Amino acid sequence: MHPKSAYIKALIVQSDLKYLDEKLRDQNKDPFEALRLLRYMFVVLENFSKLISETNQLCRNNEKLTENKRAIRKDLNHVVYLRNKVGGHIDEGVLNSVINEEPIIFSSDITPEVECSLASLRVLDMALNNYTDENGKPLIFGHDIDLVYPPDNAEFFDWMENIVMNAMNITAGILLHLNSQIRRVKSNEDLMKQYVEVGLGKFKA
Numbered sequence: 001m002h003p004k005s006a007y008i009k010a011l012i013v014q015s016d017l018k019y020l021d022e023k024l025r026d027q028n029k030d031p032f033e034a035l036r037l038l039r040y041m042f043v044v045l046e047n048f049s050k051l052i053s054e055t056n057q058l059c060r061n062n063e064k065l066t067e068n069k070r071a072i073r074k075d076l077n078h079v080v081y082l083r084n085k086v087g088g089h090i091d092e093g094v095l096n097s098v099i100n101e102e103p104i105i106f107s108s109d110i111t112p113e114v115e116c117s118l119a120s121l122r123v124l125d126m127a128l129n130n131y132t133d134e135n136g137k138p139l140i141f142g143h144d145i146d147l148v149y150p151p152d153n154a155e156f157f158d159w160m161e162n163i164v165m166n167a168m169n170i171t172a173g174i175l176l177h178l179n180s181q182i183r184r185v186k187s188n189e190d191l192m193k194q195y196v197e198v199g200l201g202k203f204k205a
Helices: 003-024 031-054 063-086 092-101 112-129 150-179 188-199
Strands: none
Touching: 003 031, 003 150, 031 063, 031 112, 031 150, 063 112, 063 150, 092 112
8 A cells, every 4th residue: 555545545544543532531421322332333433443553564564563563453353242232233142142132122112212322332332241162151241231231341341442542643643654665855846746636647656
């Protein structure tokens, strides 16, 4: 990838990460919004994951950046798993777990708003709790999660915030490294010359 193309992509990814970080830092962390935030996070972190792969060659001499990229891979793998379960599509196994453990969703007294919110919440709970090692221990938190329970809710949002913060720091490092490889246009005259070449179809970055 051309350093300038990578730089533009990193700018966009960093902007999305900052927006997500602001949402996650909201003090009124509504557990019923967790799945919606996580789905947005999937999109942002997928672009981030591709960015760190695409800039491996460009940043290969930056040992600290390379080390930080490796360190975040485990969390990105967890995010990929969740994306496959409740992101691009909602896994039938997760849905079956929900209907077997949350019969109140089908109560005749439940309102449509609560019905949808509770269903979304429990889909995420089940996806997290069904993601286990060979001994049945949940892989991300080491225990079952109930997002309505305040300590579990805080632990989940802290996990998301930590991933986003680390991704922001890595993206900032990528931007700094790429910027050192880019020759900036230093005068309006040179800039106008480049735009003339663009108009003639002769400009090459």
